[in-house]
Amino acid sequence: MDNDVRELRTAAGLSQQALGERLGVSRQTINAIEQGRYDPSLPLAIRLARFFGRAVEEVFHCDD
Amino acid sequence: MDNDVRELRTAAGLSQQALGERLGVSRQTINAIEQGRYDPSLPLAIRLARFFGRAVEEVFHCDD
DNA sequence: CCCCGATGTCAAGCGAGCTTTACATGGGCA
DNA sequence: TGCCCATGTAAAGCTCGCTTGACATCGGGG
Numbered sequence: 001m002d003n004d005v006r007e008l009r010t011a012a013g014l015s016q017q018a019l020g021e022r023l024g025v026s027r028q029t030i031n032a033i034e035q036g037r038y039d040p041s042l043p044l045a046i047r048l049a050r051f052f053g054r055a056v057e058e059v060f061h062c063d064d
Numbered sequence: 065m066d067n068d069v070r071e072l073r074t075a076a077g078l079s080q081q082a083l084g085e086r087l088g089v090s091r092q093t094i095n096a097i098e099q100g101r102y103d104p105s106l107p108l109a110i111r112l113a114r115f116f117g118r119a120v121e122e123v124f125h126c127d128d
Numbered sequence: 129c130c131c132c133g134a135t136g137t138c139a140a141g142c143g144a145g146c147t148t149t150a151c152a153t154g155g156g157c158a
Numbered sequence: 159t160g161c162c163c164a165t166g167t168a169a170a171g172c173t174c175g176c177t178t179g180a181c182a183t184c185g186g187g188g
Contacts, residue, residue: 001107015134029176031136041144041175042074043065046126056120062110079164093146102144105174127176129188136183138187139165153166 003060004033008052023047067124070098072116087111 009019009030016030023030025044033040033048039060040048049056073083073094080098081091082100095105097112103124104112113120 005107017134025175026177027135028137028178031097032175035136042103042109042120042124044120045106046124047107052089055161056106057110057113058173060106060110063109081149090147091165092148092167096145099166102146108145122179131188132181138180138182140178142177143186145173146161147172148170150167150168152168152179153164153178156161158161 001039001060001062002036003033005030005048005059008059011046012052019029023051040049065104065124065126066100067097069094069112069123073117075096076116082108087115117123 007058009016012019014022015027016034017027020027020030023044024047029040029044033037039045045056045060052059073080078081079091080094082096084091087108088092088111093104093108096102101126103109105128109124113123116123
């Protein structure tokens with residue numbers, strides 16, 4: 001399950017810290033998601049996608 | 065965070081057990097999600113939405 | 129050179145997601 | 159009546175999602 005969070009975030013000109021604050025999570029959480037260390041919870045995934053104006057499926061890609 | 069899983073499942077004529085088997089999770093997991101006892105993980109949410117031919121956001125509604 | 133913002137990462141801790149096993153209820157059908 | 163399917167629920171256990179706090183590195187600007 002990889003994702004486009006880093007590309008979308010940098011394209012938006014935001015730091016991991018800034019994005020975390022906008023979404024109500026810590027910068028470590030954003031970092032872990034970008035690195036693929038774990039998947040976000042469903043509510044966080046929806047907030048992330050909505051923040052970038054994309055569908056969840058467009059931001060998070062299942063590898064199967 | 066409520067969802068339309070029960071409606072979609074019954075419309076598809078499937079039992080909780082049958083749906084769980086199709087998606088690779090237990091029937092208790094399907095039951096808990098339908099009852100809103102907890103949210104599915106992101107990969108399971110994507111599998112559920114895809115199974116019913118919907119977008120994740122169409123099946124799972126954030127209450128905010 | 130020193131400072132600072134941005135990133136990477138670790139450890140400890142807590143609650144959520146999911147499992148298996150098990151027991152209870154209600155409905156339909158022989 | 160008895161059986162079976164579907165559903166609801168509970169306990170115990172494991173891993174994951176996320177937190178705070180901390181420390182390390184790198185690059186740029188004074």
